[in-house]
Amino acid sequence: MKRLLSVLWLAAAVALQGAPPAGAQDYPSKPIRAIGGSAPGGISDVFIRTLGEELHKRWGQPIVVENRPGGTFNIGARACAEAPPDGYTICILPNEPMTYNPHLFKTLPFDPDKSFEPITNLFFIVQVLAVNSSLNAKTLEQLAAVSKAKPNTLSYSSPSLALVLFLENFKRETGADMVRVPFKGGGDSVTGLISGTTPVVFIGVGNLLAHLRSGAATGLVMESAQRSPLFPDIPTLSELGYRGDFTRAYFGLYAPAGTPKAIVHKIRDEVARIVSEPGFRDKNLVQRGLEPVLSTPDEFARFLKQDREIAGRIVRESGIAPQ
Numbered sequence: 001m002k003r004l005l006s007v008l009w010l011a012a013a014v015a016l017q018g019a020p021p022a023g024a025q026d027y028p029s030k031p032i033r034a035i036g037g038s039a040p041g042g043i044s045d046v047f048i049r050t051l052g053e054e055l056h057k058r059w060g061q062p063i064v065v066e067n068r069p070g071g072t073f074n075i076g077a078r079a080c081a082e083a084p085p086d087g088y089t090i091c092i093l094p095n096e097p098m099t100y101n102p103h104l105f106k107t108l109p110f111d112p113d114k115s116f117e118p119i120t121n122l123f124f125i126v127q128v129l130a131v132n133s134s135l136n137a138k139t140l141e142q143l144a145a146v147s148k149a150k151p152n153t154l155s156y157s158s159p160s161l162a163l164v165l166f167l168e169n170f171k172r173e174t175g176a177d178m179v180r181v182p183f184k185g186g187g188d189s190v191t192g193l194i195s196g197t198t199p200v201v202f203i204g205v206g207n208l209l210a211h212l213r214s215g216a217a218t219g220l221v222m223e224s225a226q227r228s229p230l231f232p233d234i235p236t237l238s239e240l241g242y243r244g245d246f247t248r249a250y251f252g253l254y255a256p257a258g259t260p261k262a263i264v265h266k267i268r269d270e271v272a273r274i275v276s277e278p279g280f281r282d283k284n285l286v287q288r289g290l291e292p293v294l295s296t297p298d299e300f301a302r303f304l305k306q307d308r309e310i311a312g313r314i315v316r317e318s319g320i321a322p323q
Contacts, residue, residue, distance in 0.1 A: 024262035027087055028061045035083070035091040037076025039069040043125065043206060043288070044251045048092045050284050054274045063090075073097045074108060081115035085258030090119065090267060095250050099308045100161060103315040106322045112308065117261075118300040119253040120268045122275075123290040125204045127163060127223040127249060128234065132199035133215055140220055140240070143200070144174035154178045156200035157189045162247045162314055163202040163223065166237075193217060204249070205230065205289035223248065230289060247310050250293070252300060264297055 034052060038044045045067060052063030068076035073096045080091035098112045110116075129140075137143040147154045156178050158164050170176060181198050183189045186207040192198030193208075194216055201208075205228065211217040212231060219234040223246075227236060237246075253271065255264055272294045275281055285292050295303060 024260060024266060027263050027266060028059055030088060031062045031064050032087075033083070033089045034063050034065045035076055035080050035089060036065055036067045037069065037073040037080075037091070037093045037097065038067070040067050043204065043290070044092050044094065047122070047251070047284060047290075051271065051274065054280065055270065058270060058274075072101060072104070074101060074105075074110075077101075077112075077115075078109040080254060081110035081256060083256045085117075085256040085260075087255065087259050087263035087267075089256060091116075091254045091256075092122070092251055093254060095247065095252075095307065095311075098252070098304055099247060099311040100315065102308060103312045104320065104322055113305070115257050117255040117257055117259045117264050118297050118304060119255055119264055120271060120297065121250055121252045121293040121295045121300045121303060122271075123251060123285055123292050124224070125206070125249040125251075126228055126289045126291060127160065127202060128205040128208060128212070128219045128231075128289075129163075129167075129200070129202045129221045129223075130193065130208055130212065130217045130219045131201075132193055132196050133218045134196065135199055135218075138218055138220065140170065141174075143220060144170070144176040147177040148175055151177045154200060155181045155192075155198045156202065157181050157183045157192060157198050158202035159183070159186070159189070160202070160249055161318060161320075162311075165314060165318055166242070166246075167202060209289065225291060228289065229286065247307055247314065252304075261297075268294075268297060 034048050036045050036048055045065065049065055052065065056062050068079045073094055076091065077093055077097035080089065080093065083089035101108060102112050131137050131143060135146050137146045154177060156167060157180065158167065164180060171178060178200060181192065183192065186203050189201045189203050190207050193201045194211060208217055212219055219231055221240060222228055222234050222236045224236055227234065275292055275294055281292060
């Protein structure tokens with residue numbers, strides 16, 4: 001009798017392990033809030049709204065976007081971390097609060113490692129080093145020569161600390177004469193580039209599509225895994241031999257820590273199905289200069305840990321002291 005009971009108990013335990021947790025099958029049963037760390041109209045805001053429309057069609061529940069910009073993306077990350085972990089809050093956040101901010105701030109109102117459930121890395125942002133075409137520079141070597149021929153006149157902008165360090169190293173190695181001008185966003189950088197006041201930028205290629213195509217701007221090099229299908233003539237950093245520490249700009253999808261794993265995986269799998277559709281992928285990612293990733297939650301968690309370590313080395317190399 002005892003043996004029979006043991007067999008029955010074991011069978012029940014196995015069955016329970018294979019069954020999804022309660023609530024996952026019926027999820028979602030009400031609207032989902034999507035917290036965005038960026039302002040309305042930006043790359044991530046446009047993407048999450050478009051993705052939300054597709055999720056609404058499939059799940060029958062709206063995705064309500066709530067923008068929480070500012071504070072070097074810490075405001076949006078904090079709102080995400082403090083939300084109820086019931087599956088009805090998802091968050092689209094860039095790499096800064098997860099990888100760089102732990103090294104740039106003495107304290108944060110969240111723990112990048114413990115306050116979130118990584119769902120998936122949605123996409124990498126392809127970045128381009130571009131110049132105002134009036135400079136007549138088409139390579140990095142020519143840019144260095146132009147800058148030295150016009151001392152104390154050229155400036156550049158980039159929102160990425162990794163890209164800023166690349167350009168500062170480029171200056172040291174070549175003697176290029178350029179000064180960094182910080183801007184709040186890609187729009188300001190583009191205005192400076194086209195007006196000629198800040199004629200060198202290293203920003204997301206999506207900001208410059210029209211200007212690169214019209215010839216107003218010239219792309220010198222891409223920060224991407226491979227050449228962009230949008231501009232196949234522009235080489236990548238790796239092609240030019242750059243092998244230094246580097247982190248790529250990306251936007252990931254997260255949930256508050258404690259969100260049921262089954263719901264996390266259900267969200268990721270549905271998002272992956274949507275983004276894998278050729279029409280959606282081409283229109284909303286490839287044509288905007290974005291590289292789809294769609295890692296699993298476990299893959300994304302491992303990537304975040306590695307990326308945070310690289311970011312720490314970059315910050316230390318920069319000499320920036322935590323604030």
